[in-house]
Amino acid sequence: MTKLIMTTTPIIEGRPASEYLGIVSGETIIGANIIKDFFAGVRDIIGGRSGSYESVLREAKESSLKEMEEKAIALGANAIVGVDLDYETMGPRGGMLMVNSSGTAVKI
Numbered sequence: 316m317t318k319l320i321m322t323t324t325p326i327i328e329g330r331p332a333s334e335y336l337g338i339v340s341g342e343t344i345i346g347a348n349i350i351k352d353f354f355a356g357v358r359d360i361i362g363g364r365s366g367s368y369e370s371v372l373r374e375a376k377e378s379s380l381k382e383m384e385e386k387a388i389a390l391g392a393n394a395i396v397g398v399d400l401d402y403e404t405m406g407p408r409g410g411m412l413m414v415n416s417s418g419t420a421v422k423i
Contacts (some may be wrong), residue, residue, distance in 0.1 A: 319384060320394040323420065327394060332421040336390040340417040341382030345375040346410055377413040380422065383416045391421035 320327060379400070387395050398418035405411040 319387060319392060319396050320378070320423070321384070322394070322396055323336045323398050323421070324395050327396065330423040332396070332423055334392070334422040336392050336420040336422065338389070338417060339368060339383050339392075339395060339420045340385040340414050341379040341384075342413065343382070344405065344411055344413045345371055346406070346412075352416075363421070371412065372402075372414075375397075375412055375417075379414040379416040383418065387418075387420035388407040390420050392422060394421050394423045395419065396421055411416055 326332070380398075383395065383398075385415045395418040398416060401415045401417075403415075405413050
């Protein structure tokens with residue numbers, strides 16, 4: 316599968332869009348487990364980065380972008396412009412992470 320161009324900018328310099336195919340999005344909701352919550356709590360006390368949460372966040376972002384890319388390719392796009400990523404916590408104690416990606420599928 317050919318990877319298409321994704322950019323947060325509204326245009327791709329020197330490569331004008333010949334056709335706008337519509338808005339595409341990808342959504343991923345992923346949970347962190349109790350062990351990651353425990354170690355993140357320790358990090359809150361002693362400071363430092365939480366590698367386990369960063370890993371979960373990275374996985375959710377990549378999954379959301381991949382889903383958006385697949386939708387754009389299904390429309391016949393070879394690029395997505397104006398990509399935006401939104402992050403939200405969900406669930407009773409914020410134990411779930413939602414990543415939403417959106418952009419405009421175009422042919423360049």
